[in-house]
Amino acid sequence: MLPCDYRVRLMQPADYARIGEICRVVYPHDTPYTPAELAEHHAVFPQGQFVAEHVPTGEAVGVHFTLRLRMADYHVDDSWDVLTARGTFGDHDPNGPTLYGADVFVSPEHQHHGLAHALTDATRGLVVEELLWRMVGASRLPGYGAVAGAVPADDYVRAVMAGERTDPVLSAHLKDGWSVVRPIHGYLQHDPESANWAAVIQWINPACPPPLEMALR
Numbered sequence: 168m169l170p171c172d173y174r175v176r177l178m179q180p181a182d183y184a185r186i187g188e189i190c191r192v193v194y195p196h197d198t199p200y201t202p203a204e205l206a207e208h209h210a211v212f213p214q215g216q217f218v219a220e221h222v223p224t225g226e227a228v229g230v231h232f233t234l235r236l237r238m239a240d241y242h243v244d245d246s247w248d249v250l251t252a253r254g255t256f257g258d259h260d261p262n263g264p265t266l267y268g269a270d271v272f273v274s275p276e277h278q279h280h281g282l283a284h285a286l287t288d289a290t291r292g293l294v295v296e297e298l299l300w301r302m303v304g305a306s307r308l309p310g311y312g313a314v315a316g317a318v319p320a321d322d323y324v325r326a327v328m329a330g331e332r333t334d335p336v337l338s339a340h341l342k343d344g345w346s347v348v349r350p351i352h353g354y355l356q357h358d359p360e361s362a363n364w365a366a367v368i369q370w371i372n373p374a375c376p377p378p379l380e381m382a383l384r
């Protein structure tokens with residue numbers, strides 16, 4: 168499915184500067200990742216930091232960053248800052264049964280080539296490989312800001328799930344196999360396009376039962 172001039176691999180230190188540049192473009196309202204932050208992610212969980220590479224140039228053009236968490240330690244509507252320890256991934260729990268998708272983005276000139284899909288397949292592969300229960304994340308809703316004054320977030324998300332509306336990010340995530348848990352407010356602090364709303368999303372690993380402590384007794 169991935170065009171032949173791209174491949175997905177793990178992040179390397181040589182990618183840090185380019186990732187910061189992409190971040191500046193796709194998140195103009197946020198501070199881009201610094202090389203020190205990316206080195207921290209790499210240090211805590213190297214096998215969870217994926218890059219889509221444009222093979223002819225060797226450049227990183229997309230990323231998917233993950234960490235392992237025990238979601239019982241958090242609330243479903245916690246913010247990105249809380250779930251990622253302010254972006255440090257310092258809360259990564261090597262025994263956490265949930266792979267948390269902290270970020271996925273693709274450089275605009277390489278979007279619509281299936282890179283986010285391939286990056287998500289790679290993270291799903293990690294869930295299967297590490298025998299994890301599930302993958303959780305939160306989808307921005309960049310189509311919502313324009314209608315937020317007239318449409319409740321619940322209705323907007325329901326309409327995207329039903330295919331009655333298209334959201335530039337949530338629609339792509341749904342095609343990539345994620346399902347919606349529920350919309351939450353305040354996940355990101357500087358996301359006017361989404362009116363600071365997001366949809367919590369998950370993918371359950373069909374091959375792995377819930378952890379023992381979740382079993383009903």
Ligand SMILES: CC(C)(COP(=O)(O)OP(=O)(O)OC[C@H]1O[C@@H](n2cnc3c(N)ncnc32)[C@H](O)[C@@H]1OP(=O)(O)O)[C@@H](O)C(=O)NCCC(=O)NCCS
Pocket residue numbers: 193270271272273274277278279280281282283284285305306307335336338339340342
């Ligand atoms: C969301 C995002 C990561 C998607 O990246 P992407 O690589 O373009 O995603 P994909 O190519 O896998 O899928 C996007 C669309 O391209 C389509 N597509 C995939 N391969 C294609 C191909 N070869 N030719 C044409 N279209 C294709 C997909 O069907 C999908 O369609 P949809 O938008 O109607 O759902 C990207 O838009 C992005 O970086 N956005 C800004 C940052 C952001 O908000 N990230 C999400 C944080 S929650």
